[in-house]
Amino acid sequence: LLLYWAHVCLGVPDPHVRARLMQEEASRRTGGRVLLTESEQKLSERLHKLKEQEIAGPQFPPMMHFFEAQPFIQRSPIFSLLQRMPKGAALHVHDFSLVSVDWLVKNVTYRPYCYICFTKDQSVRFLFSAQQPLPRPQCSTWTLLETLRAKVGNVTDLDNSLIGNLTLFTADPGAAYPSQDMVWKKFEQTFIVTLGLVTYAPVFKEYFYRGLQELYMDNVMYLELRALLPKTYELDGSMHDRFWSLRTYQEVSRQFVADHPDFLGTRIIFTVHRGLNDSQVKEAVKMAISMQKTYPEVMAGFDLVGREDSGRSLWYFREALSLPVDLGITLPYFFHAGETDLQGTEVDGNLLDALLFNTSRIGHGFALPHHPVAKELSRKMGVAIEICPISNQVLKLVSDLRNHPAAVLMSEGHPLVISSDDPAVFGATGLSYDFYEVFVGIGGMSSNLGTLKELAINSLRYSSLSPQQKEEALALWQKKWDKFVVENSQ
Amino acid sequence: LLLYWAHVCLGVPDPHVRARLMQEEASRRTGGRVLLTESEQKLSERLHKLKEQEIAGPQFPPMMHFFEAQPFIQRSPIFSLLQRMPKGAALHVHDFSLVSVDWLVKNVTYRPYCYICFTKDQSVRFLFSAQQPLPRPQCSTWTLLETLRAKVGNVTDLDNSLIGNLTLFTADPGAAYPSQDMVWKKFEQTFIVTLGLVTYAPVFKEYFYRGLQELYMDNVMYLELRALLPKTYELDGSMHDRFWSLRTYQEVSRQFVADHPDFLGTRIIFTVHRGLNDSQVKEAVKMAISMQKTYPEVMAGFDLVGREDSGRSLWYFREALSLPVDLGITLPYFFHAGETDLQGTEVDGNLLDALLFNTSRIGHGFALPHHPVAKELSRKMGVAIEICPISNQVLKLVSDLRNHPAAVLMSEGHPLVISSDDPAVFGATGLSYDFYEVFVGIGGMSSNLGTLKELAINSLRYSSLSPQQKEEALALWQKKWDKFVVENSQ
Ligand SMILES: [Zn+2]
Ligand SMILES: [Zn+2]
Numbered sequence: 001l002l003l004y005w006a007h008v009c010l011g012v013p014d015p016h017v018r019a020r021l022m023q024e025e026a027s028r029r030t031g032g033r034v035l036l037t038e039s040e041q042k043l044s045e046r047l048h049k050l051k052e053q054e055i056a057g058p059q060f061p062p063m064m065h066f067f068e069a070q071p072f073i074q075r076s077p078i079f080s081l082l083q084r085m086p087k088g089a090a091l092h093v094h095d096f097s098l099v100s101v102d103w104l105v106k107n108v109t110y111r112p113y114c115y116i117c118f119t120k121d122q123s124v125r126f127l128f129s130a131q132q133p134l135p136r137p138q139c140s141t142w143t144l145l146e147t148l149r150a151k152v153g154n155v156t157d158l159d160n161s162l163i164g165n166l167t168l169f170t171a172d173p174g175a176a177y178p179s180q181d182m183v184w185k186k187f188e189q190t191f192i193v194t195l196g197l198v199t200y201a202p203v204f205k206e207y208f209y210r211g212l213q214e215l216y217m218d219n220v221m222y223l224e225l226r227a228l229l230p231k232t233y234e235l236d237g238s239m240h241d242r243f244w245s246l247r248t249y250q251e252v253s254r255q256f257v258a259d260h261p262d263f264l265g266t267r268i269i270f271t272v273h274r275g276l277n278d279s280q281v282k283e284a285v286k287m288a289i290s291m292q293k294t295y296p297e298v299m300a301g302f303d304l305v306g307r308e309d310s311g312r313s314l315w316y317f318r319e320a321l322s323l324p325v326d327l328g329i330t331l332p333y334f335f336h337a338g339e340t341d342l343q344g345t346e347v348d349g350n351l352l353d354a355l356l357f358n359t360s361r362i363g364h365g366f367a368l369p370h371h372p373v374a375k376e377l378s379r380k381m382g383v384a385i386e387i388c389p390i391s392n393q394v395l396k397l398v399s400d401l402r403n404h405p406a407a408v409l410m411s412e413g414h415p416l417v418i419s420s421d422d423p424a425v426f427g428a429t430g431l432s433y434d435f436y437e438v439f440v441g442i443g444g445m446s447s448n449l450g451t452l453k454e455l456a457i458n459s460l461r462y463s464s465l466s467p468q469q470k471e472e473a474l475a476l477w478q479k480k481w482d483k484f485v486v487e488n489s490q
Numbered sequence: 491l492l493l494y495w496a497h498v499c500l501g502v503p504d505p506h507v508r509a510r511l512m513q514e515e516a517s518r519r520t521g522g523r524v525l526l527t528e529s530e531q532k533l534s535e536r537l538h539k540l541k542e543q544e545i546a547g548p549q550f551p552p553m554m555h556f557f558e559a560q561p562f563i564q565r566s567p568i569f570s571l572l573q574r575m576p577k578g579a580a581l582h583v584h585d586f587s588l589v590s591v592d593w594l595v596k597n598v599t600y601r602p603y604c605y606i607c608f609t610k611d612q613s614v615r616f617l618f619s620a621q622q623p624l625p626r627p628q629c630s631t632w633t634l635l636e637t638l639r640a641k642v643g644n645v646t647d648l649d650n651s652l653i654g655n656l657t658l659f660t661a662d663p664g665a666a667y668p669s670q671d672m673v674w675k676k677f678e679q680t681f682i683v684t685l686g687l688v689t690y691a692p693v694f695k696e697y698f699y700r701g702l703q704e705l706y707m708d709n710v711m712y713l714e715l716r717a718l719l720p721k722t723y724e725l726d727g728s729m730h731d732r733f734w735s736l737r738t739y740q741e742v743s744r745q746f747v748a749d750h751p752d753f754l755g756t757r758i759i760f761t762v763h764r765g766l767n768d769s770q771v772k773e774a775v776k777m778a779i780s781m782q783k784t785y786p787e788v789m790a791g792f793d794l795v796g797r798e799d800s801g802r803s804l805w806y807f808r809e810a811l812s813l814p815v816d817l818g819i820t821l822p823y824f825f826h827a828g829e830t831d832l833q834g835t836e837v838d839g840n841l842l843d844a845l846l847f848n849t850s851r852i853g854h855g856f857a858l859p860h861h862p863v864a865k866e867l868s869r870k871m872g873v874a875i876e877i878c879p880i881s882n883q884v885l886k887l888v889s890d891l892r893n894h895p896a897a898v899l900m901s902e903g904h905p906l907v908i909s910s911d912d913p914a915v916f917g918a919t920g921l922s923y924d925f926y927e928v929f930v931g932i933g934g935m936s937s938n939l940g941t942l943k944e945l946a947i948n949s950l951r952y953s954s955l956s957p958q959q960k961e962e963a964l965a966l967w968q969k970k971w972d973k974f975v976v977e978n979s980q
Contacts (some may be wrong), residue, residue: 012815013808013846021842025863055832063831174664318503325502341553341892342545343934352511356503369859369898370936373515399889402831408859408898444833446860 030410030443031450043489044449050078051440062401062441066390066426066433067173073436081488082439083432085452086480088459089222089264089473090215090419090431092363092386094271094305096194096228097422098211100429101166105159108197108207113235115142123189124165126196128203130235165193168394169427180341180396184307187395190425201232201240205252212256212263214423218430219480222264222473224300224464225249226271226334226363229291246270246291250298262480264473267300267464269334274304274311281320289324289331300464301332301360308339313346314353321357332464336363341397343370352377361386361417361462366397369408384415384462389437390428391421401441410443410451417459456481520900520933521940533979534939540568541930552891552931555663556880556916556923563926571978572929573922575942576970578949579712579754579963580705580909580921582853582876584761584795586684586718587912588701590919591656595649598687598697603725605632613679614655616686618693620725655683658884659917670831670886674797677885680915691722691730695742702746702753704913708920709970712754712963714790714954715739716761716824716853719781736760736781740788752970754963757790757954759824764794764801771810779814779821790954791822791850798829803836804843811847822954823849828857831887842867851876851907851952856887859898874905874952879927880918881911891931900933900941907949946971 026032036044054060054076061069061076073079108114115127117139127133133142149155168186170176177183198207215223229245246268253266270291272284281304288302304317314321314335324331335357337350351374354362358381362368365385368375378385387406398404409416420426420434428434438455439447460473516522526534544550544566551559551566563569598604605617607629617623623632639645658676660666667673688697705713719735736758743756760781762774771794778792794807804811804825814821825847827840841864844852848871852858855875858865868875877896888894899906910916910924918924928945929937950963 012812013843018842018846021846021863021867022839025842025861028862322502341890343892343897344936345934348935349512352508352515353503356508356511370901371515372518372902373511377511396890398893400831400886402833403888403893403895405893405898407833408895411860412862444835445838446834 025411026446028411028413029446029451030413030416031448031452031454032413034450034453036450036453037485039485039489040449040453043485046489047078047081047439047449048445050076050081051445054078054440055445062437065173065399066393066428066437067169067171070427070433073433076436076440078440079432079436082435082452083218083430084488085432085435085484086219086221086456086477087418087431087435088220088456088477089224089417089463090220091224091361091384091417091459091463092226092388092419092421093215093223094226094422096191096198096207097424097426098225099207099214099424101163101194101424103210104166104194104197104207105162108203109145109159109162111203112146114145114197116145116148117142124162124193126193128197128200128233128235129237166190166425167427168425173394177396180309183394183396184310187422187425188306195230199230199232201234201244201248204232204245205248208249208252209256212253212266214429215431216256216260216263218432220431221262221477221480222460222463222465223253223266224269224334225266226269226303226305228271228273228305229268242287243291243294246295246298250295253298262476264465264469264476266298268298269300269303271303271305273306274308274317275306278317278320281317282323285320285323285331289327289329292329292331301334303334303336303363305336308336308347308350309342309345311347314350314357315346318353333357333359334361334363334464335359337365338362338367338371339364339392339395339397340367343367355381355383359383360464364388364392365409366392366405368414369405375409375414379412379414382415382462384417384458385409386417386419387438387442388419388421388434389442390423390426390434393437394426401437402444404437404442406438407442407444410438410447415458415462416455417462418455453481515901516936518901518903519936519941520903520906521938521942521944522903524940524943526940526943527975529975529979530939530943533975536979537568537571537929537939538935540566540571541935544568544930545935552927555889556883556918556927557659557661557663560917560923563923566926566930568930569922569926572925572942573708573920574978575922575925575974576709576711576946576967577908577921577925578710578946578967579714579907579953580710581714581851581874581907581949581953582716582878582909582911583705583713584716584912586681586688586697587914587916588715589697589704589914591653591684591914593700594656594684594687594697595652598693599635599649599652601693602636604635604687606635606638607632614652614683616683618687618690618723618725619727656680657915657917663884667886670799673884673886674800677912677915678796685720689720689722691724691734691738694722694735695738698739698742699746702743702756704919705921706746706750706753708922710921711752711967711970712950712953712955713743713756714759714824715756716759716793716795718761718763718795719758732777733781733784736785736788740785743788752966754955754959754966756788758788759790759793761793761795763796764798764807765796768807768810771807772813775810775813775821779817779819782819782821791824793824793826793853795826798826798837798840799832799835801837804840804847805836808843823847824851824853824954825849826853827855828852828861829854829882829885829887830857833857833860845871845873849873850954854878854882855899856882856895858904859895865899865904869902869904872905872952874907874948875899876907876909877928877932878909878911878924879932880913880916880924883927884916891927892934894927894932896928897932897934900928900937905948905952906945907952908945943971 061072113128229242232240270288292299335354337354355377361384551562603618719732722730760778782789825844827844845867851874
């Protein structure tokens with residue numbers, strides 16, 4: 001670069017120097033060094049033209065809130081290409097936001113023994129039970145949904161209001177969620193509502209299978225699931241422990257792979273809430289170690305979840321998080337870190353601390369461009385940032401997605417993968433919506449098919465699979481990719 | 491950094507390594523290497539505490555649109571400290587948005603011979619004239635404002651509607667300006683309305699004097715004005731040329747300095763609209779060269795203005811902009827560049843081209859963090875970015891100012907100055923509002939008194955003053971600063 005600088009200072013812009021500098025900048029970007037075949041170049045040009053049209057159009061979805069943008073995205077030919085594109089792995093998705101909530105309401109709540117009660121703050125709770133369940137504090141008497149539906153005039157209204165309790169979707173998100181506090185409150189609320197349905201053991205299994213199906217339908221071939229691994233229950237009130245949940249994920253995933261041999265499977269990142277205290281997190285870390293020992297094939301590592309701004313910092317849990325190393329054990333971490341707009345707070349230190357605790361990837365890393373030292377470390381350590389643009393927008397970290405900080409990371413070619421965080425709660429499915437926002441909004445006219453290709457490859461390269469598994473996964477992906485390119489480059 | 495990395499990879503976070511890395515990150519920030527005296531440290535701690543309170547409060551102004559945030563900012567004790575702080579120079583302010591619009595309506599339009607006409611798109615035009623002016627296309631018959639005011643029942647309503655034509659301010663900016671297109675349309679409209687008033691030669695002089703006064707009241711000591719240098723007119727319709735405007739700025743500024751010896755004066759950056767064609771820009775560059783020759787003391791350089799996204803790129807004007815070098819003349823450039831959310835467009839190339847044309851500073855540079863090569867060049871060349879956060883927010887490049895890209899530049903200690911662009915149109919005055927947004931919002935808890943000190947010093951260091959003038963300016967500023975610190979560190 002210094003060489004060019006000498007030319008620059010003369011004040012006469014040499015077109016060759018200019019071209020070289022632009023080339024240098026392009027080559028640093030995510031996908032900037034990917035060599036494209038002739039067919040790939042054709043497809044890339046096609047995408048470029050489509051993007052120009054999309055930018056020139058009257059509505060540019062990445063500027064809009066996802067809830068308002070979604071119908072426009074669905075009509076976009078770029079989106080339809082992205083849906084067909086083999087996207088590799090989903091590396092940052094949470095356990096109970098895997099399946100479109102419609103199914104929960106229109107199928108699961110119609111099953112026998114499904115009880116509902118109503119809380120004072122206009123929410124609901126669900127429970128499957130063979131007999132009338134014991135009353136729960138702060139909630140009305142449990143009513144069988146079957147009975148309730150027979151009583152109410154308009155079942156559709158009831159079902160829609162149930163759906164409203166399970167998702168953040170609303171026609172006017174600006175009015176409904178004026179602040180991060182408000183949107184997080186509702187966000188955590190939806191999980192509590194979901195929990196009653198999905199921790200019913202039979203639903204738990206089926207839910208996960210359907211979750212894999214939604215990803216598979218979106219041309220995702222492998223999943224690393226952030227999972228709370230809650231205890232689950234049966235109709236008679238008997239309980240299964242966390243190990244049952246882990247085992248069940250493994251079994252269901254194996255079944256899914258048996259049914260769909262071009263799907264590679266699932267690995268689990270055990271997560272607990274950062275609202276826990278130090279000794280509770282210690283217990284959780286020990287549990288993770290024990291899970292890893294018993295189920296090394298499916299168990300990938302450990303993470304803390306919940307809103308960073310109102311939770312405890314990684315440094316607060318330093319004793320608990322040092323446990324594995326103290327015991328001479330390697331427990332991979334996959335920390336959420338830097339999911340914040342506030343700079344210089346204790347929580348804003350999570351990024352550096354995640355790296356100091358040798359994290360394998362970083363969830364969100366929204367604040368990373370504000371931390372040049374942490375950014376240098378993560379690049380040198382090959383720690384990929386899991387970018388979830390729709391999540392960041394819906395949770396009000398950023399509005400116009402062209403301003404998403406991933407644009408900075410992409411321009412520098414920082415290790416990145418794209419994921420969807422909690423697609424069902426946001427009304428999304430699979431990874432294609434997030435890929436759309438990244439490709440059209442965050443990348444702007446600078447991103448091309450090389451960007452998409454590198455992002456898809458990254459999702460396997462930065463997964464927790466073994467080197468050998470990665471090689472196999474990449475080979476399978478390449479076959480799918482070549483087919484996709486051939487079919488769409490005309 | 492590599493040294494630390496070795497420690498990191500062990501996976502056991504060493505608190506000393508952690509502290510060093512945090513220190514390293516802090517030292518890279520704007521102001522991170524500024525040594526503070528004991529009194530300065532006291533004041534810095536006071537500001538830190540105030541900021542913590544502000545962040546914990548129910549309303550955090552940098553998250554809000556400036557029009558909604560302004561009353562909260564006015565009540566902030568940090569803002570009141572920033573108003574008293576000697577801020578150095580205003581380096582990016584436009585000629586006809588210098589003076590609060592109230593004065594234009596409540597004083598200037600009350601003068602004799604002030605005519606008004608009404609356009610079809612609900613705007614107005616003003617003109618001073620000794621006799622009934624000739625009708626203008628697309629505008630109603632000219633009416634004396636005196637006559638109109640005598641006729642209408644409610645003069646306050648009339649005046650408020652005139653104010654509404656001169657500023658972007660509105661109680662509900664989200665509804666009034668749903669898109670960048672809409673807000674820019676109204677923005678350019680306000681200038682056309684203003685023009686009729688301020689190009690009346692007597693008003694032109696007075697307006698500028700008052701503009702300097704507003705800056706002086708806000709503890710700004712020097713101005714570099716982006717000026718269109720329009721022709722001005724007298725009551726009898728006779729005209730003064732652009733040179734008259736330039737001379738007048740010099741004279742008025744000298745008068746102001748005579749009246750306020752601790753004000754340093756004004757230099758002018760001649761600007762033309764980027765909507766012009768190549769030969770018109772060539773003429774303008776020639777005009778700038780001639781102005782520089784005739785008035786070297788006041789003439790600082792040249793720039794192009796107007797919305798980048800809808801205007802022509804710097805590269806389009808490359809012939810015109812190469813003229814000075816071709817003639818063996820140095821004409822300093824102060825280009826607006828990168829005032830865009832769109833990535834990879836032709837206009838997005840303005841940043842690199844501004845640097846290739848050896849620009850002295852860059853106006854906005856909003857897109858700079860998306861251009862790592864341009865960013866490296868601007869750092870190496872010592873080209874400061876003029877950050878105008880309120881302008882970027884009102885013109886809808888970004889909503890929550892904590893996401894302003896200057897946060898990235900600040901975290902890397904990139905050369906920066908803070909300015910206000912078009913304070914009057916945004917309902918602001920001086921630089922304090924923008925300093926508030928930078929200090930509290932963009933910098934978050936990471937910025938301290940050292941940040942403010944470096945930003946103030948930067949404004950003189952990166953000005954177009956001669957080395958000797960800079961030294962004198964810095965000495966004067968230091969005296970003011972020391973006084974400010976003593977008075978506020980208790
Ligand atoms: Zn997450
Ligand atoms: Zn400007």
